[in-house]
Amino acid sequence: MIRLQDVSKLYGQRAILQNLQFHLGAGEFAFLQGRSGSGKSTLLKLLYRDIEDFSGQIEISGAPIRQIPKYELRRQMGIIFQSFELLERKTVMENVALAGEVMGKTWEQIKPEASRLLERVGLKGLKDCFPKQLSGGEQQRVAIVRALLNRPSLLLADEPTGNLDNETALDVMRLLKELHEEEQTAMLIVTHSDTLIEQFPAKTWVMENGQVREHE
């Protein structure tokens, strides 16, 4: 699914990533753990080409990402952010539908899948609410539904529980785990939380000094 070979990224003189080797298989669930500033978010941004200046090779489904148009690449994946990144002036349903809209789908095509996923994450009754009317956990659920609407083969989550209290964080994580099993989507979850990793055992990659190693 994802393969990184000798990937390096410098910020000025400072090497954030150094000859990084990394692999995530199709349908796999993995954590990427590391301290703040270890390069976790940088790695994720390289994957969805928010950062394009790097050396080495990154492939997604066997294709070098530099050869895939940016929008095409992002349509293959769902992205979840720590700060949810919902549009405040749009309702829950409209925020979710946005992902389908950019794919050129009609409302008739979008609605059934959006409703199914909103019901699945327990937000069916809140589809006409605006993000400000929701709790942090509910907002993150909306972001998850938006990321999964187009049934992507890969879901990238950058500290998805970073802005949530412990209980809500565990709820969101549980939901992601269940959705992984139901949808068979490959998921790479960036976190610095040991608690989450202990509660949800899965393959874990640890980032340190610009390198990544599998946690034993």
Next chain:
Amino acid sequence: MNNQRVMYMLRDAREGIMRNLGAATSAALLIFVAMAFCGILLLVRLGVGDLMHYLESQVTMKVYLDPSVDTEAVAKILQNNSYVKTAEVETKEQMLERLSFFFTGREHLLLSFQESDIPDAIRLELTDKSQMGLFAEQLGGMKEIIKVVYPQKFAETILKWSEQINQYGILLLALFVILAFGMVFIAMSLALYQRRREIRVRMLIGAKPAQVRGQFLFEGWLIGLIGSLLAAIVVYFFFTGLLVPLQLQFPFALQFSMNGVYFTMVAVVVAGSLVGLAASYVSTRKLIDHA
């Protein structure tokens, strides 16, 4: 594109415009002023085309001859002069017929002219109108010629004003259009700045730059459309409120047609929409470049 999608786009555009209402209103207002001015100029130009033609024909020289002289023979001699483009004989009857529309309702005055002893005249059109004074002086020295009337100052002045109005009007119009363009550009740049987070989110979930840009182009077009629709309404009321009464008063000079009015209104709406669209296109160019 179904109705729901159109409604969604309109709501998005309304949201965008409302967020930036001051700049959007100023832009629409400038487009309105520019297009109303443009429409009125165009409409007047279409309607007074015949008047200009008539006045141009008036910038000629008229030579009155001694009644004992053969007018036709003198006209032929003058026609051979290099200064003269055309030389036409105008009899008393022809002149009175030409003036008859001035006496509508006052026919008794026209009768008094018919009874008077007005000599035949030769109407001369010169090849170089700037030499009119010199040529008139030469003709005036000939004993067979009673009087030389040149040129009809009123017509000349009107034509001069008309040319100046055309020139300065076009300059003023260009200025308004540039201002309107600049204002839409600023409004859309502000919108881009205010909505950079929204743009980023859309891009991150896989929107093509053209899709994101499309929304802003739509908003720019909408601002142009609103401004120019108002301008078209003003053009219509200018026609019905001012030009129609004028036309009724001076039917020989002003000839406005409903087709001309509709054409002007459509032209105003198309031009205003294009200004909005073009300004929006230019302001969002960077969005494509940096996407």
